[in-house]
Amino acid sequence: MHQTYTLREKIRLFLKLLWPILITQVSYNAMTVVDTMMTGRAGTAQQAGVAVGFNLWMPISIGLGGIILAISPIIGQLLGSGEREKISQAVTQGLYVSLLISVVLITAGVFFLDPVLGLIDIDDPEVYHVAKHYLIAIGFGIIPYFASQVLRYFFDAQGYTGITMKIILLIGLPLNVVLNYLLIFGKLGLPRLGGIGAGAATAVTYWVILFVSILLAARLEVFRSYQLFRRWYRPSLTAWWEQIRIGVPIGLSIFFEASIFSLMTLLVASMFDTVTLAAHQVAMSFSSLMFMMPLSISMTLTIVVAYEVGSRRYDDARQYSVLGVLGALGIMSIGAMLLFFFREPIAYIYNNDRRVIELAAQFFLFAMIYQLSDASQASLQGILRGYKDVTVPFITALIAYWLIGIPSGYWLAQSTGLGPYGFWIGITIGLTCAAIGFFIRLRLVQRRVKQVQIAHAEV
Template sequence: MKLSTYTKEFQYNIRLAWPVILGMLGHTITGIIDNIMVGKLGAAELAAASLGNSMVFIAMSVGIGFSTAITPIVAQYDAEKNTGKVRTVFHHGLFLCTILGVFLFGIVWFAKPLMYLMSQPEEVVTLAAPYIDWVAFSLLPMVIFQGYKQFADGLSLTKYAMYAVIISNVINVIVNYFLIYGIWIFPEMGIIGAALGTVVSRIFMLVYMHYILAKNEQLKIYFTNFSFSEIKKSMLRRITALGLPSSMQMFFEVALFTMAVWLSGYIGKSSQAANQIALSLASMTFMFAMGLSVASMIRVGNQKGLKDYKKLLLVARSIFLLSVIIEIVFALLFVIFHNYLPQFFLDMTDEALLAENAVVIKIAAQLLLVAAVFQISDGIQVVVLGALRGLQDVKIPTILTFISYWIIGFPISLYLGLYTSLGAAGIWIGLLAGLTAAALFLYIRFNYLTKKLISQGA
């Protein structure tokens, strides 16, 4: 098949994906803003925010991963013009996300003592504990918001979540500014101020998303006459059967990156702070692939509903190709600017912190060189995973991601990071190995399934 056959799909892919990308970037930028503003307080505060966020991000990955089950089912029924089924999926999905949000908040809150068992610097743990309390609470509005978002994404209405996240980011910056540094009449709260900024912005995000969807005339049918008597075990089981493996897929990857935070903390606070800087930058570029992954899930889900499997394969491959091109561009930028990007996160004018911060920047620059390479693997694995979710194939991919990240990636990170002179860079080489294995295994799985569908439909 000619290259132009795939590239002509780029325009539609981008039109569908760009609001998702901006929305995803908004989530990441919230963390980056926190890191930049907290980083001005010192390396210990930045490491504490890193440690606290690492625990919350694990729980958030479970919530986001679970909620993705809503999108392909909605996309399939939307293609079939089955309004009743779309409504049912939305209500059941929102119900499950609410329960999950409460559960995840409780898990993180009770898991705080684990920090003391991780050989983390005592100063960092002391700062992180109260920070976690508030950021963990923000999981509740965050996961419920995901229920609304994934429903809208399934209907190809990807702009609403983008607006919600962009406005919430503005609110986060304002609250951070006043509460972290104690501006005007507000108390100086340090990293607790950053946590409160996250809570306020995520509550707003949820309220805004409900309001903007509910007032849409075309969507009013989905927002009327809700009753708990409509909740059926069969639909709860269907969403959970897709959502639980999807949440595990995201959990395995995020937990590997979280383990990188903890291993870096074991080496020292400079490595942990450097890890957080590099991870913030890599996460930002990863959101472009995440946006394309959602586009992949929506378009593959639509084609599954239409039973046009040849078009499904063409659409999916066009998104894979677009992701590779974008991630190569980011990889080059990381290589070119690896010595300069980390400087945005630390105060290089403070003489008292200059020597400490210089060490952090040196380590972060090394990590960005490794990140430049795994951008490509990371982009491939997430868009292929999106396509597999669009096919509603989740069980085998869950096994493949576990093998990739924890049988292949983690042992390499552990050995190279703690038992060689590579240090933090060795930890990230393990991440690269895990992501590359996942990209390869998942693509083989997708290729097998689509060939099987095409041959059966022929």
């Protein structure tokens, strides 16, 4: 990370940080896409089971992962303020927190997995079986997943966003594809596990990613001065509290956003047939892949804004904010147009059932609209996290997604002739309300910071 002086320099640095984050996010999401595509070839019920399992795992994993995401603005502001010597302790405490999160989640899974799946009321016993054991298989990768996220944000916050990109792109994704093929279809003498094999493949991949991340953090010259994994700090409740204080609102905001998609999918599973569920999952899977662009912009904004705020260069932070939001909207507008023209060929990649393809193509039309709102809210949240402003956005997300988006989607699907399309309209309504709320909050935060800046200048 370094200071920039012109708009051109800002664009160059932003893109330098962005593209490795984007490739990393796409590669992570591609693991899910591969799961969906390959289990679709194993059977519609297998694909539907993975859809249910993934839509339970995804909001929980990224919601709790939001607590880990607090490492990024913490390190960013430490770098900006010149307190580099405190970074290794922040990372160590982050690893302790990640282990704590993992233990809590695994324990909860032991006691609540069956009751939660029972609430979904899945009619097809094969879908239920696949969903349950897919989640059990994923459970063996929970500890390495959260720990590797700590190291990822340690790399990213310092501007080394290409490290995780190379780990995921060159090792994680290829390994996941190979293991999926072997375990889903039972090749090389391995058992044919169907959708359950996709969960097992993901868990093994998480362990490999963690091992490689530890190796690089300990061995690369640029990180040796931190003495990670050589010098261990004692657990600090004060450090845990700082990360939790910032991370819990971030995690809950992410959870509320992710849950609106997952809950809609689970409601589709309970209200409509397997073909509708499979088509919904196809459209949601590819839409999630497209969302990796605004999500990556959001993560990049958190890094650059936190660095500038830590250095008290508030005008530079504002310039990065405008650059990021406009970039996210522009890129997703182009993506929506491409999706319109290629929606059926894209659906065919996932499933060869003509009924699923035609229905998924219709869902894609609604996805084109909500992605613009999604791009806005994601980039605005990334900016607010850079300011360490997380509590009000958390409340905004709660209201927008759970009190507006989900109820409106359910009502439209249940009480009108829209059927499953009503859920997609509900998603759009919730995301739009969130984007408006985040924009208002950002204006207030920037105005308050400007007043502080003027006061300091007068002194």
